[in-house]
Amino acid sequence: LGFSQSSTSSQNSRGIKRKWVPKEDDALVACMVDLHNVGTFNVDTRFKDKYLNELERILEKSLPHAMLKAKPNLESMIRTLKRDWAIVYDMLSGKDNSSFGWDEHRQMIVAEDAVWNLYISSHKAADQLRHRNFLYYD
Secondary structure, eight states, X not given: OOGGGSSOEXXXXXXXXXXXXXXXXXXXXXXXXXHHHHOTTEETTEEOTTHHHHHHHHHXXXXXXXXXXXXXXXXXXXXXXXXXXXXXXXXXXXXXXXXXXXXXXXXXXXXXXXXXXXXXXXXXXXXGGTTOOOTTOO
């Protein structure tokens, strides 16, 4: 299962949900890394205002028919990426979470069922990552 095959979607201006495909996920993350490396929009550990418009422009070149708009498409997907990254980070680095591991080959969190069940009982959002990889953690 890939990251995009989950419930990652964003709404267009008419309120209709749009499903992201793996190629779009990959392009977005690659463009964000490139934009960060150029440094024009960097401020501390975040991006400056207007970076979404620049991402939209860059993605239009690499995915001309995707019609991804800064708002709501890119904004929504970046919010989803941040949320999922934070969940994985907490599971791997959080206090008292040493029972979780990272499977580098499958790019996913691994743990015994009892560990998962206990964690999910108090962290409901983590359930979505139980059997799904997260390709963009690194």
